[in-house]
Amino acid sequence: MKRDFQQAAKHGFRTLARALVAGLLATGLMAGCEKPASTLPAAKEEAGGATNRVDIPDMVRQNLGITFAKVEKRVVSRTLRAPGAFELLPEARREYRAPAGGRVELAVQQFEAVEAGDVLCRIDSPRWREVQEQLAQAEASVAQAEARLASMEPLRGAHREHERSLTLRVELWMQRLKRLEMIREAGGGSSREWTEAQASLNAAQAELADVMEKDAELAARDLETQADVRSALARRALLLEAAASLSGIGRDGLVELDEAGQPRWRTLAQIEVRAVSPGVVETLSLTNGGLVEATGMLLTTLRPEQVRFRARTLQGDLARLREGLPAAIVPPGAGVAGIQASIPASLRLGLTAGAEDRTIDLIAQPAGDTLPAWARAGVAAYLEITLEGGNEELAVPAACVVRDGATPILFRRDPANADKVIRITADTGTSDGRWIVIQSGVREGDEIVLGGAYPLLLATSGSMQRGGHFHSDGTFHADDH
Numbered sequence: 001m002k003r004d005f006q007q008a009a010k011h012g013f014r015t016l017a018r019a020l021v022a023g024l025l026a027t028g029l030m031a032g033c034e035k036p037a038s039t040l041p042a043a044k045e046e047a048g049g050a051t052n053r054v055d056i057p058d059m060v061r062q063n064l065g066i067t068f069a070k071v072e073k074r075v076v077s078r079t080l081r082a083p084g085a086f087e088l089l090p091e092a093r094r095e096y097r098a099p100a101g102g103r104v105e106l107a108v109q110q111f112e113a114v115e116a117g118d119v120l121c122r123i124d125s126p127r128w129r130e131v132q133e134q135l136a137q138a139e140a141s142v143a144q145a146e147a148r149l150a151s152m153e154p155l156r157g158a159h160r161e162h163e164r165s166l167t168l169r170v171e172l173w174m175q176r177l178k179r180l181e182m183i184r185e186a187g188g189g190s191s192r193e194w195t196e197a198q199a200s201l202n203a204a205q206a207e208l209a210d211v212m213e214k215d216a217e218l219a220a221r222d223l224e225t226q227a228d229v230r231s232a233l234a235r236r237a238l239l240l241e242a243a244a245s246l247s248g249i250g251r252d253g254l255v256e257l258d259e260a261g262q263p264r265w266r267t268l269a270q271i272e273v274r275a276v277s278p279g280v281v282e283t284l285s286l287t288n289g290g291l292v293e294a295t296g297m298l299l300t301t302l303r304p305e306q307v308r309f310r311a312r313t314l315q316g317d318l319a320r321l322r323e324g325l326p327a328a329i330v331p332p333g334a335g336v337a338g339i340q341a342s343i344p345a346s347l348r349l350g351l352t353a354g355a356e357d358r359t360i361d362l363i364a365q366p367a368g369d370t371l372p373a374w375a376r377a378g379v380a381a382y383l384e385i386t387l388e389g390g391n392e393e394l395a396v397p398a399a400c401v402v403r404d405g406a407t408p409i410l411f412r413r414d415p416a417n418a419d420k421v422i423r424i425t426a427d428t429g430t431s432d433g434r435w436i437v438i439q440s441g442v443r444e445g446d447e448i449v450l451g452g453a454y455p456l457l458l459a460t461s462g463s464m465q466r467g468g469h470f471h472s473d474g475t476f477h478a479d480d481h
Contacts, residue, residue: 075392113281117274141236149222177194180194307377398433427441
């Protein structure tokens with residue numbers, strides 16, 4: 001008795017469902033297909049015989065949620081499907097740490113999109129003040145060393161002139177002394193005059209030696225001053241590099257002069273942390289006014305489009321797999337977007353396999369620079385791999401085929417009228433659980449009802465019980481003519 005009650009309830013539910021669908025179809029036809037009074041007789045005559053065409057005006061499509069999937073060529077018999085999920089690439093996340101300790105003022109909010117060069121936060125750091133002071137001292141040292149070096153050339157020039165004059169004096173006294181010796185040899189001259197000339201020569205030579213010694217000292221001082229200049233310049237360059245690392249501003253930007261003629265490093269009051277690459281602010285490690293130590297975490301940004309797909313399959317499939325096989329990532333949804341919005345990908349086998357569960361990872365890198373919105377880290381999907389040895393066949397999503405008893409049925413959109421669908425018996429072939437081969441009755445590019453196929457089946461199953469035949473154009477006629 002309980003079984004009879006369940007069968008009666010089931011029959012009543014199907015009867016009610018058919019009535020509701022028929023009512024929706026009738027409502028759509030009445031709203032969208034009203035004809036003038038003069039055409040009513042002809043319409044009644046056409047309605048006399050059953051047909052395999054069903055009117056689905058726009059209102060009916062909206063009420064029943066009818067969607068379409070296109071017939072396409074696929075290798076159904078040699079397709080391996082593995083479940084998995086998207087994951088972030090290692091380089092998708094970027095950390096921003098404090099270059100120096102200090103008080104932080106945030107310039108962005110969580111989940112805010114940023115571009116390269118945008119200010120993320122500002123740090124009021126005592127360490128930056130120390131670097132500024134060191135840079136000022138380095139600038140002063142460079143200026144002093146360059147001033148000493150600039151004064152060395154005139155000083156050495158004066159000494160060279162003095163040396164030339166002394167050299168000339170020595171030559172003159174030597175000539176004088178030589179003439180006096182010639183006079184003495186001839187029996188004339190004065191010994192006193194020769195003695196004075198000899199003494200003057202010795203004094204000039206001694207003074208010339210002192211000047212030459214002083215010039216050597218000046219040359220050494222010149223070299224020492226040049227070394228001081230190079231050392232001061234090198235120290236300033238190192239400090240500028242350190243300041244650039246702290247501030248995030250390039251060296252050329254730090255030495256750039258403002259309107260007042262001051263370099264930027266001197267007038268910069270706070271360290272500005274700027275975005276290195278575009279992304280979305282993922283986490284904030286502190287709040288406005290918080291204190292941070294050097295190398296402390298400030299925030300992280302994320303590039304959600306930088307993902308890859310990791311699937312897992314049994315190790316028994318390794319014999320059929322190799323790197324480089326055609327692959328596609330498809331979402332698990334049953335809608336048109338889930339069935340046909342696949343992402344081409346390149347296949348790589350995992351480096352290691354799981355010994356306990358007998359599985360191996362499959363890594364797929366999506367092709368192209370632009371990914372659909374649903375391709376995000378953590379989203380579950382399937383990796384479809386086309387194995388070698390298969391042939392392309394016409395196929396539709398398996399959800400397009402519904403059964404009227406034991407008969408597989410599908411609804412093909414009328415190529416001549418987009419507001420009609422043709423109910424046909426599906427000549428099905430191989431199925432991989434998601435796609436099914438249609439061996440006849442359809443062409444590549446035909447639109448097949450995907451969403452709303454069951455309501456159409458309920459609406460037409462009662463009217464299709466009478467005998468009839470199909471014409472070559474796909475139309476159905478009852479056996480009443």
